Amino acid sequence: MIQLSNVTAKYPGGEGIELVNLTVDPGEFVYLVGPSGAGKSSVLKVIYWDIIPQSGHVIVERFNSLNFKKSQIPYLRRKLGIIFQDFKLLMDRNVFENVAFTLRVTNRRRSEIKRKVLRVLAEVGLSHKRDKMPYQLSGGEQQRVAIARALINEPIVLLADEPTGNLDPEASDDIMQLIERINSKGTAILMATHDYRLVRAHRRKIVKIEKGMTRN
């Protein structure tokens, strides 16, 4: 489903990733672990085509980086759910609108948007806070909104870049449980983290990355 073969993607400064190999099969849960600056985020970025590899190739379903076209980026991203450490919510819109936003960009009908948003908000346990603004929520709740937004398109994989990085241990555990539950329903997870505590607590496939290179 996702396959990175000998992917090298360097920034002008020389940092980046080199000869990275990685596969994520349907429904699989993969940790991408490594210290800060090892290149974890870069691996996720080549998957959602924020960076295009200089060599090697990235395949995400029917999308192959060797046939990269700028115009295809939005369509690839609609297949993916992406969450970040800093949540990346629109601070001037309430919870409902933050989640609905993803469907609005794909021209869905109003009735469909309402139905889907309410369903996904129930899934992440935030139905009762749908009218709240992001700044009225705790960090854990904000990440739940981000997860709801990532899930609403029914992605093949959830790419999570240090999703618990900004959260206290209790909130982190809540988010991990939620991510596990999402995985158990069939969505693949690729989660970048430097938190070995989490990796030990939730044992799954692990791919290590150090100085931009992967080690299995």
Added chain:
Amino acid sequence: MSSGFLYSIGEGLKGLRRAKFSSFVSIVTIFVSLVIIGLFVVFIFNVNLILNQIRSRMELELFIDNSFTNEQVEKLRSQILNVAGVDSVRYISKALAADIFKQEVGQDIFEILDDNPLPPSFQVRLKPEFQSSLKIEKISSQLTTLEGITEVLYRRDIIAILERYFRLFLMMSLGVGLMLAIGSVFLIYNTIKLIIFSRRSVIDIMKLVGATRAFIRRPFMVEGIIQGIIGGGLAALFFNLLSRIIKNNIPELIVGTQTVYALLIILGGLFGVVGSAFALRKFLKF
């Protein structure tokens, strides 16, 4: 109309409300630019108007053989009217010439002389497109060949000076106008760029969730057009007020017409949308 398009218009309108201050700055920038350009255009337009009035008053004086009969004069008139570029012909008889002499000199010619020596003449006006010195020269020599015309007179010097200065004036105003237009567009572009820069996180999130370039652009373009139209509308209002004030004092000047107002509004919208499009290019590199 697709729901996406309506959504873009809605988002554009909401954007104006969400970013009140930056919208205000954008509108004021467009307003000020249009007022400066507009004042300049009004100035050029009125100078042009005055110059054209002076040119249109230019006349050729054609003196006629004293011995010509009325019939011959009438024939000559139709011959003159047939010359390409001639707009109108006015006959000044000997008696009328004497009257004009009296008006201009303040003394009756018969008090000085026994006889009226003033020849009859035609005052010939040319069509506007034939009022350049080259064309006047050509028409003048053509008229000289007509039988019965003894002399053709016109103010060569004034025409030449007018032409020289008008050309200089036109070139200078084109240069200044171009600089003003470029300056305005640059100012508007920079203002909009700063505004979009402040909202780049929204653009990033849009990109992340799979919005197409067109989808991301549209609300900003809608905002740009609305800001431009408001800025243009305010500029039109400014010129309308200015026109009223000036009309009371210098009624000959033309400051505002319906066309000018419409153009200001259209130009405002254009500035807004072009400024937004250019500014967005920087943030939509994907």
